[in-house]
Amino acid sequence: xxxxxxxxxxxxxxxxxxxxxxxxxxxxxxxxxxxxxxxxxxxxxxxxxxxxxxxxxxxxxxxxxxxxxxxxxxxxxxxxxxxxxxxxxxxxxxxxxxxxxxxxxxxxxxxxxxxxxxxxxxxxxxxxxxxxxxxxxxxxxxxxxxxxxxxxxxxxxxxxxxxxxxxxxxxxxxxxxxxxxxxxxxxxxxxxxxxxxxxxxxxxxxxxxxxxxxxxxxxxxxxx
Numbered sequence: 532x533x534x535x536x537x538x539x540x541x542x543x544x545x546x547x548x549x550x551x552x553x554x555x556x557x558x559x560x561x562x563x564x565x566x567x568x569x570x571x572x573x574x575x576x577x578x579x580x581x582x583x584x585x586x587x588x589x590x591x592x593x594x595x596x597x598x599x600x601x602x603x604x605x606x607x608x609x610x611x612x613x614x615x616x617x618x619x620x621x622x623x624x625x626x627x628x629x630x631x632x633x634x635x636x637x638x639x640x641x642x643x644x645x646x647x648x649x650x651x652x653x654x655x656x657x658x659x660x661x662x663x664x665x666x667x668x669x670x671x672x673x674x675x676x677x678x679x680x681x682x683x684x685x686x687x688x689x690x691x692x693x694x695x696x697x698x699x700x701x702x703x704x705x706x707x708x709x710x711x712x713x714x715x716x717x718x719x720x721x722x723x724x725x726x727x728x729x730x731x732x733x734x735x736x737x738x739x740x741x742x743x744x745x746x747x748x749x750x751x752x753x754x755x
Contacts, residue, residue: 533719535553538722541567561595595619635665639670667700710748
């Protein structure tokens with residue numbers, strides 16, 4: 532069954548709605564230029580409330596960073612109280628290694644060749660933890676580090692999937708198209724932010740879209 536990560540969570544109500552709908556991972560964005568930015572203090576409070584509500588059933592919490600130094604990443608994750616990290620900027624494999632298996636890299640390749648080059652470059656630092664993706668493939672955008680609403684190339688995704696054990700796919704996914712894309716690519720996980728938001732409100736999730744997306748992703752049968 533395909534795993535689902537709901538990214539760009541900014542408030543407790545959306546976190547609880549996503550978790551209750553069956554999300555496997557929740558992403559909190561610590562990139563200050565993002566409209567989905569959440570402060571470490573607010574993230575810590577959200578995480579405490581969610582743990583109190585859900586206990587051991589809480590989804591994996593993932594902190595998203597863009598071009599941040601490793602010390603700041605570590606301090607933020609300790610402050611917030613969780614230890615899974617997504618690096619979505621122009622970070623090096625050395626930084627990935629410094630986080631000791633807790634982090635995975637998000638890439639935004641323009642071509643299949645570029646994707647495979649990125650995959651080979653980051654492979655030495657990819658996490659072995661089977662609760663984390665080996666790598667995340669998002670749609671290319673010249674200026675945005677994810678959350679653009681653009682759809683990732685199926686050709687690129689398939690090329691990467693053939694070379695890595697746990698592909699997470701992002702980029703332009705919605706409740707209406709996720710089943711078709713899961714069927715075509717068969718990724719280990721899918722990641723969505725803007726595709727389940729209330730219209731015109733970045734960072735505010737729509738509960739109906741959350742349920743529809745998670746159900747469509749998880750109930751899609753892969754071809755054998």
